[in-house]
Amino acid sequence: MPLTDEQIERYSRHIILKEVGAKGQNKLLKAKVLIIGAGGLGAPAAMYLAAAGVGTIGIADADEVDLSNLQRQIIHGTADVGKAKVKSARETINQMNPDVTVNTYRTFVSSENIRELIRDYDFIIDGTDNFPAKFLINDACVMEKKPFSHAGIIRFKGQLMTYVPGEGPCYRCVFKNPPPKDAVPTCKQAGVIGAMGGVIGSLQAMEAIKYIIGKGQLLTGSLLTYDALTMEFHKIKLPKDTHNCPVCGEHPTITELIDYEQAECDMK
Amino acid sequence: MPEITFDAEVDITDKVCPLTFVKAKVSLEELEEGEVLAIRMNDGEPVQNVPRSMKEEGHQVLKLKDNEDGTYTLYVKKVEA
Numbered sequence: 001m002p003l004t005d006e007q008i009e010r011y012s013r014h015i016i017l018k019e020v021g022a023k024g025q026n027k028l029l030k031a032k033v034l035i036i037g038a039g040g041l042g043a044p045a046a047m048y049l050a051a052a053g054v055g056t057i058g059i060a061d062a063d064e065v066d067l068s069n070l071q072r073q074i075i076h077g078t079a080d081v082g083k084a085k086v087k088s089a090r091e092t093i094n095q096m097n098p099d100v101t102v103n104t105y106r107t108f109v110s111s112e113n114i115r116e117l118i119r120d121y122d123f124i125i126d127g128t129d130n131f132p133a134k135f136l137i138n139d140a141c142v143m144e145k146k147p148f149s150h151a152g153i154i155r156f157k158g159q160l161m162t163y164v165p166g167e168g169p170c171y172r173c174v175f176k177n178p179p180p181k182d183a184v185p186t187c188k189q190a191g192v193i194g195a196m197g198g199v200i201g202s203l204q205a206m207e208a209i210k211y212i213i214g215k216g217q218l219l220t221g222s223l224l225t226y227d228a229l230t231m232e233f234h235k236i237k238l239p240k241d242t243h244n245c246p247v248c249g250e251h252p253t254i255t256e257l258i259d260y261e262q263a264e265c266d267m268k
Numbered sequence: 269m270p271e272i273t274f275d276a277e278v279d280i281t282d283k284v285c286p287l288t289f290v291k292a293k294v295s296l297e298e299l300e301e302g303e304v305l306a307i308r309m310n311d312g313e314p315v316q317n318v319p320r321s322m323k324e325e326g327h328q329v330l331k332l333k334d335n336e337d338g339t340y341t342l343y344v345k346k347v348e349a
């Protein structure tokens with residue numbers, strides 16, 4: 001579809017870019033990205049994707065906006081406290097950009113629903129804050145052959161990597177299994193500096209955009225870590241060998257999704 | 269000198285920078301490799317910037333014609349990157 005005059009103006013700073021142009025902008029307008037978790041990571045990711053004109057954005061989250069979310073979850077405002085996060089997120093996006101269709105899923109992802117949920121999307125963003133969900137998203141994306149961006153944030157640190165089927169290790173290749181529950185603090189107990197979600201969530205949006213327009217190099221086969229206190233980014237090369245992985249390897253032993261138990265304090 | 273033949277034309281006299289170049293670029297993207305776009309633009313900023321930006325994108329600037337009414341027409345041949 002040709003871009004309207006309004007779209008040419010709205011996306012002019014994209015269209016000017018050699019790597020994007022009208023062709024790339026049209027790819028963005030046709031793309032479908034699912035964001036799981038409308039929290040510290042998902043909020044900025046959703047907003048940059050919406051502003052970029054990603055035509056369909058799905059948001060899955062079961063929670064309601066809490067006052068303690070607002071320090072970092074910038075898609076929600078004070079008046080949204082008590083509202084479903086997916087509803088609050090949709091309202092913000094609708095205000096930002098009428099070109100975006102928002103699909104909302106007010107649910108926790110589980111082995112029961114995740115494969116069907118991701119099937120319809122081109123790229124998945126893991127914006128969750130717990131290990132069971134991260135492994136579930138990884139395994140489901142491997143099984144459904146969907147590219148996704150993993151990220152995690154805690155205190156003053158953040159990390160992310162990108163999985164593209166056949167182009168490098170998955171999250172389980174690198175991290176094997178969730179840590180024993182209650183062994184590792186989540187950001188709820190440990191705290192997190194609000195802008196960390198902005199840094200890492202925006203990088204996740206950047207990976208999604210590059211995947212969609214097909215330009216540049218993704219964080220496939222690499223883990224990018226960020227330490228805000230020392231102000232250091234590190235790009236760590238991950239082992240190339242994936243064939244022993246229990247989910248993405250040659251002889252997978254995980255062929256059904258697993259619902260790992262969540263740490264007590266993360267349950268509502 | 270014979271007139272240049274072109275495959276499509278676009279008028280960017282109603283735009284200001286950077287939408288001048290953006291509108292021309294969008295029109296050029298709709299053409300096939302080797303086809304020629306005629307771009308009508310105002311004197312001044314567009315004449316300074318649009319030909320240069322087109323060259324930077326790798327396209328071939330064929331001619332800038334003075335229409336003697338305060339506008340110019342730029343002929344650009346599309347070169348795929």
Ligand SMILES: [Zn+2]
Binds near residue numbers: 169170173245247248
């Ligand atoms: Zn793997």
